[in-house]
Amino acid sequence: MVKWFSLGFWELVARVVLRNKVVMLLSIALITVLLTMQWKNVKFSFTEANLLPDDDPANIEYRDFIRKFGEEGNLIVIGTNGDSLFTPKVFAAWTKMMKTLSAQKEVDLVIDVNQLKTLSKNDSLQKFELREWTDGSRISDAAYLKQKKGELLTQLPFYQGLLFNPKTHTVRGAVYLNKKIVNTPIRKDFVLKILVPATKKFKQETGLEPHVSGMPYIRTMNTETIKSEIGFFILASLIVTSLLFYFFFRSFRATMVSVGIVIIGVMWSFGFLGLFGYEITVLTALVPALIIVIGIPNCIFLTNKYHQEYKIHGNKAKSLQRVTTKIGMATLMTNITTAIGFATFITSNNKLLIEFGNVTAVNIIALFFLSIIIIPIAYSYIPAPKERHISHLDRGSVKGFMDWILETVKHNRISVYVVAIGLLVISMLGMYQMRISGSLIEDMPKKTPFFRDITYFEKEYDGVMPVEILIDAKRPKGIMKLSVLSKMEEFEKEIAAVPGLSKPMSLVDVVKYAKQTYYNGNPQYFELPNSQEQSFILPYIKNAAQGRQNLMKSYVDSTGRYARITVFMRDDNGEHIPEIEAAIRREADQIFPKDHFDVHITGKSLVFQKGTGYLLDNLLSSLLFAFFLTALLVAFMFRSIKMIFVSLIPNMLPLLLTAGIMGFIGIPLKPSTILVFGIAFGLSVDDTIRFLAQYREELKRNNWRIRRSVYATFNDAGLSMFYTSIVLFFGFSVFMLSEFGGTVALGGLVSLTLLCGMLSNLMLLPSLVLTLNKGLANQQDFPQPSVAIGEGSDEEIDNLPGHKDLS
Structure with a gap:
């Protein structure tokens, strides 16, 4: 009864689609127009990705710092x-x-x-004044410029490092x-x-x-590179996947139909971004190309089934109807599992990942409806496939590969298990060598001029990544006390001794410069005033404010309660941020008593590194959530505990193998590589669902004979699994052409994982089925599923109540 209801539903879908072709196409056109109108709302992000939740303590401290001293990245x-x-x-x-x-x-x-301003002493007003360092009338004098160069290098220690x-x-x-x-x-x-x-x-x-x-320049040039890559990846993905489609099916018309579907999908993806109010970030910029890479396998699966049906009875109308009726549910389930892989990012409590997961999952489901509607309608208008179009079903090289796999599974299952266990052990060893990257710029395009400039300033000035230290004296004007300034100076000396950090800059330098100026610019007096000097030097400092050029306002707030110490860090020390933070914290605790001072360590570098750690902590929970949802889906479809294990094990091994390879070759865990596991699992489990759905139907057709059923499954579902995996492999490989290291890693690792997933689903999956179902004798040993996802026989379809063949 369940099967009849399910098959009847999909037969109804097939009849509605094929009998209302014009209405269906007009509906898709209308939706496309409405979503295209949302393009005007699509904007590029002008801020860095914040990977931490808003309520995380590190985010709260950083926002508090911004409120007191303003945006640091200016x-x-x-x-x-x-x-x-x-x-x-x-x-x-x-x-x-x-x-x-x-x-x-x-x-x-x-x-x-x-335009350098230097302090000068005005004794009559008892204040310091900012005066021009160079004489504009003499800058064409070579001797004068040589003199000023010498002064800069020897007499202005305040500007050293700045x-x-x-x-x-x-x-x-x-x-x-x-x-x-x-x-x-x-x-x-x-x-x-x-x-x-x-x-x-x-x-x-x-x-x-x-x-x-500098961060404003880096962020702008980075965004422009993202913009240029969006169009490139859309075009490259379209070319690669359409060429593969044509190579498999040798039909120009069928290729154009598939290209049309994914182009509409790309248009919808931009529309959904605008509709949801999402900005284009380094992640959401990948969505249009992902839609192409994921959409073409849908077209392959449906087209391959159409060719199989047409080869059996040569009736085009019947073949188109049977495509939807037989594999509509299986196709829906595989798209749902793919969407689940992306939707797991929603559990991260991070805006960037939530938006990426939302828009990708929605687009994947939309792609399913586009494929299930457009393919039958489009193929109804074009001529029936010719012999050369369906010759791929008997192509010798692919058939030989599939036969070799089947023989291995039938006669050498022990070898398959030994290899799987060996790969698992190797993967575990590699995983122990994995490291976490805290780099803000590691994924940026290294061949661009702006990245080379980053390395230039890192070499010359010990880094461009700011670490900010906020000192709270807990009382107004407390920072300006000489005893507090002395503590800050001691603290800065300890910070400067920490490996990987530049010379700190703070209010201490301003006060030292003031003393130097008071003593007529003698660099030997670039030091804090003593207790006797402070009484006649501090009034000069307090009167020194000159609007926006006040040297103090960048380092102390208007109340005199909070001081800021800025230190820069080389980006290659990103993974050592926890150790650097701990070293700074130790010194702060020793120098600043907690009952009189609060010291907060923050900055973009620190927030980014903590965000990477947060993503890593959530990786396991997200994957477990994906496993749980997939297990529920399999349990719902098969009502079998064995099938849950059979579906998960072949898809966990490729993930572990990829993690091991990352450890061995030194690819760190970072936001881009962490995404690999959720994406790859969602795509890889599709093949598992297809295989198991077809296997169940073959069991009944072959009187519950396991080996014959597995062989029949390979003849039918195996070819589609091979085709779609190859398309996904090369489709994601396109991302390796990116200038962004993160996108390259994402593309390469997902491709590798999917290739391993294909082999695992073609070899380990059937081996597990044969082993765990060894005692299967009849239908009672394999309970009726909650919903029919298999194809159903022609006889079952012909006997459906109200069945009417469109042919």
Whole structure:
């Protein structure tokens, strides 16, 4: 009764679709138009991915820091060789470039060697004043510039590490953007329309390559690279998968039908992004290409069944009807399992992954309906397949491969188990060598100029990734006390001794610079004032504020309660952040008593690394959730505990093998590689469902003879499993052409996992079926499923109540 209801439902679907072709096509066209209208809401993300939940303590501390000191990622640095810079021609071009930038409304402050402000003492007003360091009328004098270069390197220790490197003589300018525009499209316009042209003009005038970096610049150029790759991946995925489809079926018309389906799917994917209000991030940018890679296997499965049916009875109309009736439920179930693989990301409590999981799962289900509707309708309008179109069903090379697998399963199952156990042991050994990456830039495109500039500044200035330390004195103006400044100085010395960190910058440097200025700029006095000096130096400091150029406002809040210490870290130390944080925490606890001070360690680098750890912690729970949902689905379909184990084991081995390979070859766990396991499991389990569904039907047709049933399953479902796995393998391999390391790792690892999954489902799965079902003798040993997902025989379909053949 259950089977009749299920088959009857899908026969009804087939009749409705094929008898209302025009209405169905118009409905799809209308939905496409409505979703296309949502494209206007699609926007690119202008912020970095925050992988932590909003209520995580690290996120709360970071947002608290931002409220007190504003967006930390508003600095753009431009560097060049100092020996060349201090020559009249180059200095004039540099001055022109920096003045162009400082004149823009998007810029709050520019600090560079030409517009450099130095403190000077005004005894009559008892205050320090900011004065121009260079005389604009003398910058064409080579001797004067040489003199200023010497002063910079020897007499201005306050700017050491900020504007120059005394060892290599490299010099850089600092451009501080308005913090309100850092996370808006205005930032992109400034970078692309003002900054980039200005640096190009400098290069044309001088022949020197200016190096540009800083989070606003990096984020903008990274986003532009993502934009350029979206179109490339859509086109590359379409070409690769359509060529494979044509190679398998040798039909131009059938290939164009499949291409049309996935193109509509891509259009819908952008529409869903706009409808849900999701931004395009490094993850959601992959969705359109994923739709192509996942959609083509649907078309292969349905087309292959159509050709099998047509080969049997040569009736096109009957074949099209039987495609939907026989494998509609199986196709739906396999799409649901794929959607489950992506939907598990929803459990991560992370906005970035939740959006990716939502939109991908919705698009996969939409693809199923597009395929089940368009393929029968489109094939009804084109001529019946010819002999060359269905010759792939008997293709010698594929048939020989399948026969070899079957012989191995029938006669060498012990070998299959030994190999599987051996691979499992090797995988475990590799997993112990896996490491976690805390790098913010590891996945960025390494061949681009902006990435080379990142490494340039890392080499010259000990990193560009900020770590922020917030010191709370627990009382207004508490930070300005000399005893507190002394503690901060001691703390900074200990921080500087931590491997992987740059020289700290804080209010301490401002106060030291003030003392140096008080003693007429003598660099020997670049130190904190003593108790006798503070009484006549601190009034100068308190009166030193000059609007937006106040040197103190970046390091202490307006109440004088909170101070900020900024230290930069080389990105290759990302995986050592926990150790670095622990070292900083130890020193803080020793120097700042907890009853008088609170010390918080934060910054983008720290938040990103904790986010990676959070994803890793959730990986196991997400996979267990995927296993649980799949087990429920299999139990619902088969009502058999054995089938649950049979379905999960062949799909867990490829995941473990991939993890082991990552450990052996040094691919770290990071956001991009963590995604591999959920995606690959959702796609790989499709083959398992198809195989088991067909196997159940073959058991009844062959009077519960196991070996004959397995052989028949290979003749029918095995070919589709092989075709779809090959398409998925090459489809995901396209992502390895990306400039982003994360996308390359995602594509390569998913391809590898799916290839292992195909072999596991073709060899280990039937071996387990033969072993666990050894005692199977009749239908009572294999309970009636809750829903019929198998094909059903022609006789069962012909005997359905109300059956009417469209032929």
